[in-house]
Amino acid sequence: MNLKQKRMAVLVFIIIALALGSFSVFNLVKGRLNNVEPQIEDPSIVEPPVVEPPETEDPDLPSQEEPDEDPPIEIDECFLLGLWPLILVNQDNPLPLSYEPIAMSSVDGYYELDAEIVPITQEMIAEAYGQGIHLRLVSAFRDSGLQSYLYNAEVEYFIGQGYDQEEAEVEAAKWVALPGQSEHQTGLAADIVSYDWLAAGKGLTVDFAEDPAAIWLKTNAHNFGFILRYPEDKTDITGISFEPWHYRYVGKEAAKIIYEYDWCLEEFFEHCK
Numbered sequence: 001m002n003l004k005q006k007r008m009a010v011l012v013f014i015i016i017a018l019a020l021g022s023f024s025v026f027n028l029v030k031g032r033l034n035n036v037e038p039q040i041e042d043p044s045i046v047e048p049p050v051v052e053p054p055e056t057e058d059p060d061l062p063s064q065e066e067p068d069e070d071p072p073i074e075i076d077e078c079f080l081l082g083l084w085p086l087i088l089v090n091q092d093n094p095l096p097l098s099y100e101p102i103a104m105s106s107v108d109g110y111y112e113l114d115a116e117i118v119p120i121t122q123e124m125i126a127e128a129y130g131q132g133i134h135l136r137l138v139s140a141f142r143d144s145g146l147q148s149y150l151y152n153a154e155v156e157y158f159i160g161q162g163y164d165q166e167e168a169e170v171e172a173a174k175w176v177a178l179p180g181q182s183e184h185q186t187g188l189a190a191d192i193v194s195y196d197w198l199a200a201g202k203g204l205t206v207d208f209a210e211d212p213a214a215i216w217l218k219t220n221a222h223n224f225g226f227i228l229r230y231p232e233d234k235t236d237i238t239g240i241s242f243e244p245w246h247y248r249y250v251g252k253e254a255a256k257i258i259y260e261y262d263w264c265l266e267e268f269f270e271h272c273k
């Protein structure tokens with residue numbers, strides 16, 4: 001090693017020594033600062049204990065959770081939109097006039113529904129009966145021919161009330177769907193009241209909403225896959241007047257979501273987009 005190399009080695013040694021020295025000093029200062037920190041903390045500043053807020057809800061009232069803005073809907077259910085039984089029938093989504101369920105069978109010896117939903121409908125009727133509510137179907141499957149007859153009769157009724165033809169057609173459509181636009185053609189909808197209601201000589205009027213049978217249906221039908229299809233506060237969306245007797249089968253999963261979020265069927269479809 002010549003002199004130049006020795007000088008270089010010494011220089012490198014000094015640089016390394018200085019670097020190590022400053023690192024140690026830095027750590028020392030840092031460590032001291034860390035050690036000092038607790039001592040300069042104001043001992044009067046103490047983390048307050050966590051106190052549970054007092055229960056403000058009335059314990060007599062059931063807790064009412066606000067639905068989320070963006071509710072969680074199972075993707076499977078959205079995927080099934082448009083497929084049986086999650087089909088949407090309204091003024092904008094009519095059925096072909098020739099549409100009929102693949103198979104139908106009678107619920108009670110009088111009225112027919114899609115054969116697939118007859119057992120669950122009978123189960124619902126039996127459950128209500130066990131609780132003192134004697135449900136009675138007054139309409140179920142209707143083909144487009146019968147729907148046409150009912151719609152025309154409704155138009156005639158409003159003409160008899162003094163409406164002109166065009167006005168009568170608009171009014172009638174609020175109560176009786178045009179052929180192809182009625183859920184009754186799907187075989188998945190039923191108009192349901194009770195034997196007591198009929199025995200009292202009452203028909204399909206909004207007063208039925210206060211009847212024990214209507215209250216039972218509104219509270220329990222979703223457990224059997226049915227929804228109140230035309231709620232009072234959704235008429236601007238459904239385009240159909242409040243019908244406390246009209247129930248539509250959509251399947252248990254969809255019915256539960258629609259019930260819990262207080263939607264109509266159109267809103268369910270909208271949220272699944």
Ligand SMILES: [Zn+2]
Nearest residue numbers: 189190191246
């Ligand atoms: Zn109906």
